Amino acid sequence: MNLILKPAETYRGDYSVRNSDAAILRFPFPFPEDSYMYSVNIEPHVPGGPSVAYDAAFDLDEHYIGECADRAITLADDPMRCIVMPHLIDAEWDTLELLMESLAKDYPEQFVLTKDGAVWHWVNHPLGIDQKFTFGDATTLPYPPFEFITRQVQGDFTLQDQRDNNLFVEGGMVTAQADWSLNFDAGMSFMEWHAPVPLAHQSGVFERALAYLLRLQYGKPVRRLNWTLTANPRLDTSPENYPIWGPEKAAITPENVGERLCLRVELQTLTRLPRSNAILFGIRGYLIRLEELTRVKKWSRRMHRLIRDLHPDIATYKGMSGYRQTIIDYLGSFDDGAPTSSGTASEQTSL
Numbered sequence: 136m137n138l139i140l141k142p143a144e145t146y147r148g149d150y151s152v153r154n155s156d157a158a159i160l161r162f163p164f165p166f167p168e169d170s171y172m173y174s175v176n177i178e179p180h181v182p183g184g185p186s187v188a189y190d191a192a193f194d195l196d197e198h199y200i201g202e203c204a205d206r207a208i209t210l211a212d213d214p215m216r217c218i219v220m221p222h223l224i225d226a227e228w229d230t231l232e233l234l235m236e237s238l239a240k241d242y243p244e245q246f247v248l249t250k251d252g253a254v255w256h257w258v259n260h261p262l263g264i265d266q267k268f269t270f271g272d273a274t275t276l277p278y279p280p281f282e283f284i285t286r287q288v289q290g291d292f293t294l295q296d297q298r299d300n301n302l303f304v305e306g307g308m309v310t311a312q313a314d315w316s317l318n319f320d321a322g323m324s325f326m327e328w329h330a331p332v333p334l335a336h337q338s339g340v341f342e343r344a345l346a347y348l349l350r351l352q353y354g355k356p357v358r359r360l361n362w363t364l365t366a367n368p369r370l371d372t373s374p375e376n377y378p379i380w381g382p383e384k385a386a387i388t389p390e391n392v393g394e395r396l397c398l399r400v401e402l403q404t405l406t407r408l409p410r411s412n413a414i415l416f417g418i419r420g421y422l423i424r425l426e427e428l429t430r431v432k433k434w435s436r437r438m439h440r441l442i443r444d445l446h447p448d449i450a451t452y453k454g455m456s457g458y459r460q461t462i463i464d465y466l467g468s469f470d471d472g473a474p475t476s477s478g479t480a481s482e483q484t485s486l
């Protein structure tokens with residue numbers, strides 16, 4: 136797969152990160168229609184979709200180096216962003232194997248994996264990593280296996296153990312989350328960690344989603360999209376660091392909303408792991424400033440109508456109450472009233 140990497144840009148401080156035209160056109164715009172309600176929007180994770188972001192098992196893009204650097208900063212400040220309970224050691228190795236094999240297959244110019252029995256050799260060219268280790272022997276790696284590999288992949292990951300007809304989140308690398316905490320949720324069951332979400336419990340969305348996931352088969356991963364809004368392209372919007380990013384939300388004005396406010400989309404993948412029978416949940420986040428998004432006419436119109444008509448409980452849960460009208464006014468100036476076609480692809484080949 137074609138992968139052109141930018142030098143590291145920043146996701147804090149001066150927020151230097153910008154999307155190239157190519158990155159805007161490949162953005163996984165999440166809205167197939169002009170309105171939105173929670174649903175069990177799960178589909179097979181097979182290569183292909185409305186943009187090339189769906190082509191790889193684990194999508195990488197131009198921001199790879201900057202996102203890995205930002206993760207390292209967050210981990211240095213708070214090592215509890217990576218937690219794996221000891222009984223999930225098999226799931227750690229499952230994850231390492233899956234991610235190394237997938238990256239080496241999808242991006243052979245950047246990543247090379249060779250195996251000689253249990254002795255593996257991993258080369259990550261963009262990050263300058265060259266590591267020989269013995270599969271199954273954690274003492275041969277500089278970090279535990281799950282942390283070693285998830286430091287080298289864009290997006291957060293959690294590990295769910297399956298027992299008693301339920302899923303329990305008992306591991307993860309979470310440095311780019313939309314206002315939830317792995318340290319707080321660790322050990323919770325599916326319904327417990329979803330407790331704060333409005334409306335979806337009453338409509339049975341979570342019951343159906345859990346029933347589906349309990350039957351997830353090895354070799355048949357699935358995916359879904361989730362979205363929220365974030366002030367500034369900040370990856371680490373954790374509850375722990377709310378004192379840093381909370382005031383940035385309050386500083387959104389009609390003058391800066393286009394530049395600062397970002398649509399944050401999560402391309403979530405769910406994969407059954409072979410040895411542990413755990414489920415790996417990948418949360419691959421994408422950030423796009425509204426001024427970048429409005430370069431695609433169809434997306435501006437659709438998002439204007441969707442935010443305008445969004446159920447107030449969902450708007451409150453997603454934290455947009457303070458600036459909802461500001462967004463509606465900004466996006467409304469791009470809405471010419473034309474009907475939007477179905478589908479999510481930009482349908483523009485250039486910007």
Ligand code: HEM
Pocket residue numbers: 173174175176177293295302304314315316320328329330331332335340341344348359361362363414416452453
């Ligand atoms: C098994 C892996 C999963 C994990 C670890 C996970 C985790 C989470 C977490 C931590 C939240 C935020 C809750 C909070 O506010 O504290 C959340 C929100 C949510 N999850 Fe999941 N989830 C998983 C799978 C799913 C599935 C399969 C669905 C399918 C319906 C789903 C639907 C949702 C929805 C609708 C929200 C609210 C999102 C929003 O409005 O921004 N989740 N999830």
